[in-house]
Amino acid sequence: MGSSPSLPCRLRDAMTGAKRARRKEARPGELLQAALDLFVEKGFAATRSEDVAARAGVSKGTLFLYFGSKDELFKAVVTENLAGRFTEWNQEFESFEGSSPEMLRYALNTWWQRVGSTQVSGISKLMMSEGRNFPELSAFYHQSVVAPGNALVRRILERGIARGEFRAMDLDQAVHAVVAPLLFMILWKHAPEVCGGAAALDPARYLAAQADLLLHGMCTRQGLAADGGAAGS
Known part of the structure; x- marks a missing residue:
């Protein structure tokens, strides 16, 4: 039988999982802040969804998991702020x-x-x-x-x-x-x-x-x- 993971490994895995969970919870706020920054800097028309994602440090696909379109993202920024x-x-x-x-x-x-x-x-x-x-x-x-x-x-x-x-x-x-x-x-x-x-x-x-x-x-x-x-x- 294989040995079970040592306590330090379990602890490390738990800490990694907790960090990922916190990151996931914070992500909508980070995307909204990135969008606000870019909308103010560049305007709505000139701001691309991929620019917002890059500013927030995520992929464009991740952005669309939270906001289905740039219009929805803008409305969320207005609602939040x-x-x-x-x-x-x-x-x-x-x-x-x-x-x-x-x-x-x-x-x-x-x-x-x-x-x-x-x-x-x-x-x-x-x-x-x-x-x-x-x-x-x-x-x-x-x-x-x-x-x-x-x-x-x-x-x-x-x-x-x-x-x-x-x-x-x-x-x-x-x-x-x-x-x-x-x-x-x-x-x-x-x-x-x-x-x-x-x-x-x-x-x-x-x-x-x-x-x-x-x-x-x-x-x-x-x-x-x-x-x-x-x-x-």
Whole structure:
């Protein structure tokens, strides 16, 4: 009869198997990160599936085990980094205890910290530049990111009106007025040469100025008194 494997061999095999299992579990995340990197660097059209696989250190066949197409991969990147976070962000809305002017300032600044200043904002820039060429992806992005984002801004404005802190306004257009400065910041981050240069804008000062402009236009006297920022001065 043959001898059974020695304990060190069994231990080594077990460790190898555990390492492979961890690697397999991590692989979708590694592929999503590689895809995000390349989509932001090169755009959607210029990014090839084999480039994503190579960046993640796997074969193209392995990539398609997890994501059936480049379109599916892009949708997964959007869901992982943007669309999948709206549950958390709406929960923050529900638990926020400050005034509505304070909430609007908080929303603008935390958006910059969590999205605008990060690589993820390159996805929004990509959709602005390439979305027309990929109508299905554009529709997906609008449904999963733009629409819920606008709805969250609208909730902030509605809260302020209901509490007497904001005056009555055309909410459809007011939402665009809030979002527009954020879109400009994305363009500034990813195309600074056409937005006055990388040193031409200080994000914190810019957002504070935009909040002041918005709030002086939206706030009632009660809202201005409740605002903890510069709009109350």
